[in-house]
Amino acid sequence: MARNILITGASSGLGAALAQAYAARGVHLFLAGRDLSRLSEIAALCRARGAEAATAIVDVTDRPLMAEWIAAADRAAPLDLVIANAGVSGGSGWSGGESADQTRRIFAVNLDGLVNTVLPAIEAMRPRRKGQIALMASLSGFRGFPSAPAYCASKAAVRVWGEGLRGGLAKDGIGVTVICPGFVRTPMTAVNRFPMPFLMTAEKAGSLMRRGIDANRARLSYPWPMAAIAWLLAALPPHWTDPLLERLPAKD
Numbered sequence: 309m310a311r312n313i314l315i316t317g318a319s320s321g322l323g324a325a326l327a328q329a330y331a332a333r334g335v336h337l338f339l340a341g342r343d344l345s346r347l348s349e350i351a352a353l354c355r356a357r358g359a360e361a362a363t364a365i366v367d368v369t370d371r372p373l374m375a376e377w378i379a380a381a382d383r384a385a386p387l388d389l390v391i392a393n394a395g396v397s398g399g400s401g402w403s404g405g406e407s408a409d410q411t412r413r414i415f416a417v418n419l420d421g422l423v424n425t426v427l428p429a430i431e432a433m434r435p436r437r438k439g440q441i442a443l444m445a446s447l448s449g450f451r452g453f454p455s456a457p458a459y460c461a462s463k464a465a466v467r468v469w470g471e472g473l474r475g476g477l478a479k480d481g482i483g484v485t486v487i488c489p490g491f492v493r494t495p496m497t498a499v500n501r502f503p504m505p506f507l508m509t510a511e512k513a514g515s516l517m518r519r520g521i522d523a524n525r526a527r528l529s530y531p532w533p534m535a536a537i538a539w540l541l542a543a544l545p546p547h548w549t550d551p552l553l554e555r556l557p558a559k560d
C-alpha cells in the first residue's frame with residue numbers, strides 16, 4: 309500500500325478528495341497547489357485523519373521548481389505514488405471560440421505541467437524499481453468537443469501518453485494508471501450551466517480512484533454510462549456525430 313504520496317492540484321476538487329482518500333496514520337502526503345489557504349485547509353483535514361502532510365506552493369508549469377520539489381519530497385520520504393492531477397479548463401461561449409492565450413494556457417498546465425510532474429517521478433522511482441504514477445485525463449479526451457477543443461486535446465494526449473508509458477515502465481517495476489472521469493462536482497464544473505449527466509461527488513470519485521490506483525488498473529473510466537457514451541462517440545464516424553456535438557452548449 310502506498311505510504312509516501314505526492315499529489316498536484318491538491319488544494320481543490322479531485323486532488324483534495326484524493327488526498328483525503330489516502331490520509332491515514334503512517335501516510336506521508338506531499339500536497340501542492342497555488343492557493344495557500346485552500347491547500348492548508350486540505351492539509352489540516354488530512355492531518356486530522358492521522359497523516360503527515362507537507363504543503364508546497366508550486367505552479368506545475370515551472371519545470372525547474374517542479375523537479376526540485378519532487379526530488380526534495382523523494383529525499384524526505386521515497387515516493388510510492390505520484391498523482392499528476394492539476395489541470396484547468398476554459399470557456400468557449402464567445403464568438404470565435406477559445407482565445408489563443410486560453411488554448412496555450414490549457415496545454416501548458418494540463419500537458420506540460422503533467423509532464424513536469426511525471427518525468428521527475430519516473431526518475432525518482434526507476435532506480436528503486438518500484439512505484440505508481442497516476443495521470444489525470446478525462447472522458448472528454450476520447451472525442452474533441454466544439455465546446456472545449458484545447459481541453460479535450462490536452463486530455464487525449466495525457467491518456468495516450470499514460471497508456472504508452474505503462475508498457476515500458478512495467479519493466480522497471482513502476483505501475484501507471486490513467487484516470488478518465490466524467491462529470492464530478494468540483495469548482496471546475498461549478499461554472500457549467502448545462503446539464504451534467506451522471507454528475508458524481510468528489511468524495512465518491514476519490515474512493516473509486518483510490519481503489520483503482522491501488523490495483524494498478526490501466527485505465528479508470530467512470531461513471532460507466534458516461535464512459536460508454538464517450539467510447540461510442542469516439543467509435544462513430546465524426547461526420548455522424550458532428551451535427552449533434554455542434555449543438556451542445558458552450559462552456560462559460
Ligand SMILES: NC(=O)c1ccc[n+]([C@@H]2O[C@H](COP(=O)([O-])OP(=O)(O)OC[C@H]3O[C@@H](n4cnc5c(N)ncnc54)[C@H](OP(=O)(O)O)[C@@H]3O)[C@@H](O)[C@H]2O)c1
Nearest residue numbers: 317319320321322341342343367368394395491492494496
Ligand atoms: N471535475 C470534473 O468533472 C473533471 C472531469 C475530468 C477530469 N478532471 C480533471 O481533474 C483534475 C482536477 O480538476 P478539478 O475538477 O478538481 O478542478 P479544480 O477544483 O479547479 O482543481 C484544480 C486543481 O489544479 C490546480 N492547478 C490549476 N492550475 C495549476 C497550476 N498552473 N499549477 C499548479 N496547480 C494548478 C488548482 O490549484 P489552485 O486552485 O491552488 O490554483 C487546483 O488544486 C483536472 O486535471 C481536471 O481536468 C475533472
